[in-house]
Amino acid sequence: MLTISNLSASYSGIQALRGVSLDVAQGEMVALIGPNGAGKSTLLNCVSGIVAPKAGSIRLESRDITGQKPWLVSRSGLLQVPEGRQVLPEMTVLENLRLGLTALGTRPATYPLARVHELFPVLAARSAQLAGSLSGGEQQMLAIGRALMGAPRLLLLDEPSLGLAPVLVQQVFAALQRLNRDGMTILLVEQNARQALEVTSRAYVLEQGQVMFGGRSADLAQDPNVIALYLGQEQKRETFGAKPVNGEP
Amino acid sequence: MWEAFDVGLPDQAAGRAMIAQQLLNGLVSGGVYALFALGFTLVFGLHGILNLAHGGVLMAGAFIAYYTVQAGLPLALGLVLAIIGGGLLSVLLEFTAFRRLRRSGEVEFGAIISSIGANLVLVTIAQRISHTQVMRFPFGTFPIVIYQFLGVRVSALQLFMAACSLVLVVILTFCLYRTGAGRQIxxxxxxxxxxxxxxxxxxxxxxxxxxxxxALAGAAGVLVGLAFNSIHFMMGEPYLLRGFVVIILGGLGSVPGAMLGSLLFGMIQTLTIAYLPSGLTDAIIYSILFLILLVRPNGLLGKPAAGVMRGRR
Incomplete structure (x- = not known):
């Protein structure tokens, strides 16, 4: 469904991606893990059209979307849930969700309000509340719900677990798994490598702008190199998120 | 818009009627300020752009209506054309004066300078077109009808101005808060x-x-031109300054604040003109602004650090 080949890009003058190739098939849930600064967010922003790539191509199904305007990318059904949630604090929960309808354009809705409310009942309960008054976990659910309102064909998530308490991370990931079971194609960018590998079927490891490993998530979770580099110290550092010291660029 | 008049009532009743009359006049002129100030605060609150050519747009609206009437066409058409023309002119300003600055990420300061320039261009063109003359709508463009009830006189023009202001403000609020487009804005x-x-x-x-x-500034221009029956190339300038006062009074970037600020401003202005030497008007208005800012540094309805609708990027 999404095919990225040989993508290179710079961000703030630093070469963030060096010839990255990866693909996500219809109905898959794929993780992209790697240390802080590996280029994960730059990759997503290239796909979303916010960062213009220097070389390489991005294809959504058979269409080349490299360098397309970000709102057109969103309207074609490739929807990003950005890092830090980015809900609009001074609008109500309902208004934030309705804003998600913008991405529909002329495509039919696949996740109307009722279905989003069913997935995240808390959004129904807090409908009239200002989004800024929600907790971090609720805001994350709102950000995902907002993207769903725009009928995503592929959902891109940038660090959905960032800053959330472990129990909320579980909840958010459970919701993503449920979406995936219902047929949603998902590309999940995470620093929280262990949990990302648990919920996805396939994964890529990005480091210093290059894909270091790629394969089935279960295999990667057992791979000695991956364990040493990305999973090894995680348990001790859990409260700070998965950020391996030797993985820093 | 103010005038001493004698309706033959006892002194006390006449005094009350006088105040009521001034408040009414103030409300009407406040409504016109609101049209101007809302557009001003909207662009500032939403985009961080202080559009100092906004007074030029008001003037252009009055010019459009004037030349439409001069061409023998009805005033209503002039008003519609002024609204559309004002809107398009403002879009043109965005294109020429602000769009490139916006990309540079330093829009706040740059926009002030470039809009001063754009305003000069508009004023100079208007000066050329009008040969530096003060123009007036032909007599009878707007029927002079005065209604009177409870000792308060209301002209048809005032009713028209109030109705225009109200309708346009309601439309704006509806667009901004009740439509998908407003949500996106x-x-x-x-x-x-x-x-x-x-x-x-x-x-x-x-x-x-x-x-x-x-569009709001264009409409305001027509109403101002009608109210004072005086259309000239500099007519936007005082409104720009008053627009500043109004939006600071109400809270920068706040739509309800601009409404409140405009109505207050209109009423304070007419009351001081009616009861005090008219030279004191500005001194009093700025003193009140000063006092309000002492108590509420963000204006009446402003929120700390940012406008009501303005978050940090």
Whole structure:
């Protein structure tokens, strides 16, 4: 469904991606893990059209979307849930969700309000509340719900677990798994490598702008190199998120 | 708009009627300020752009209506053309004076300078067109009818002005808070990147806000031209200054604040003119502004650090 080949890009003058190739098939849930600064967010922003790539191509199904305007990318059904949630604090929960309808354009809705409310009942309960008054976990659910309102064909998530308490991370990931079971194609960018590998079927490891490993998530979770580099110290550092010291660029 | 009059009532009743009359006059002129100030505060609150050519748009609106009437066409058409023309002119300003600055990411200061320039261009063109003359609508453009009830006189023109202001403000509020387009406008104001990620075209949003803002200023220009029956190339300048006072009074970037500020401003202005030497008007208005800012540094309805709709990017 999404095919990225040989993508290179710079961000703030630093070469963030060096010839990255990866693909996500219809109905898959794929993780992209790697240390802080590996280029994960730059990759997503290239796909979303916010960062213009220097070389390489991005294809959504058979269409080349490299360098397309970000709102057109969103309207074609490739929807990003950005890092830090980015809900609009001074609008109500309902208004934030309705804003998600913008991405529909002329495509039919696949996740109307009722279905989003069913997935995240808390959004129904807090409908009239200002989004800024929600907790971090609720805001994350709102950000995902907002993207769903725009009928995503592929959902891109940038660090959905960032800053959330472990129990909320579980909840958010459970919701993503449920979406995936219902047929949603998902590309999940995470620093929280262990949990990302648990919920996805396939994964890529990005480091210093290059894909270091790629394969089935279960295999990667057992791979000695991956364990040493990305999973090894995680348990001790859990409260700070998965950020391996030797993985820093 | 103010005048001493004698309706033959006992002194006390006459005094009350006088106050009522001044308050009414103030409300009407406040409504016109509101049209102007709303567009001004909208562009500032949403995009952080202080559009100092906004007075030029008001003047252009009055010119459009004047020349439409001169051409023998009805005033209503002139008003509609002024609204559309003001909107398009404002969009043109966004294109020429602000769009490139916006990309540089330093829009606040740059926009002040470039809009001063744009205003000079508009004023100079108007000066050339009008040969530096003060122009007046032909006699009878707007029927002079005066209604009187409870000792208060209301002219048909005042009713028309109040109705126009009210309708346009309601339309603006409806567009901004009750439609999908308004939601997108507010989303871009609050967090452009998040708005783009849900499929909003920011350029379309800038087009809409500048159009709305200019359309309101165009309408205000026609009403001002009618009220004082005086149309000239500098007529936008005092409104720009008063527009500043109004939006600071109400709270920068706040739509309800601009409404409140305008009505207060209109009433304070007419009351001071009626009861005090008219030279004191500005001194009193700025003193009141000063006092209000002492108590509420963000204006009456402003929020700390940012406008009501303005988040940090």
């Amino acid at each position: 507010r989303a871009v104001a609050s967090n452009e990147r998040a708005a783009v990620l849900v499929g909003t075209n920011p350029n379309a949003v800038y087009f809409q806000t500048f159009f709305l803002s200019g």
